[in-house]
Amino acid sequence: MAVFVSIGVVAAAVLSVIVSYAMAPSQSIATSAWTFGPAGAALGRTLLTTLGWGVLATVLATIVRSPAPAIGAGVVYVLLVDPIIDAAWSTGGRWLPGQLLQAVAQGGTTQISLTRASIVVALYCAVLLAAGAGIFARRDVPS
Secondary structure, three states: OHHHHHHHHHHHHHHHHHHHHHHOHHHOOOOOOOOHHHHHHHHHHHHHHHHHHHHHHHHHHHHHOOHHHHHHHHHHHHHHHHHHHHHHOOOHHHOOHHHHHHHHHHOOOOOOOHHHHHHHHHHHHHHHHHHHHHHHHHOOOOO
């Protein structure tokens, strides 16, 4: 699934660059300052963020075992729980998965550096994948 999502993100990025270069002259936008270095970095951050959210969603779906509650719990966490905890806890953004993934997507924030956010997200993903694999391996499957 990660490979499929990665192909989709890369394909969307390539298509976006092609359309941007094609549309820029008609809007009188100079493309001489556009370089592929920042675009590649943004693609890498987008890919890491997408895979991070995918890992969180996959482990949640594995734990809950039903799509509707997993989607509901994920949406409630992302839209309510994570922002409320971040607002109440001054350094919460340095530890909350949603805030860390946003920091990765933005290339770092004033509170969280890109390096720190990427490392903590990678550690969260490793722990969650191990936990999800353990739950999946021990789950009974009726025939």
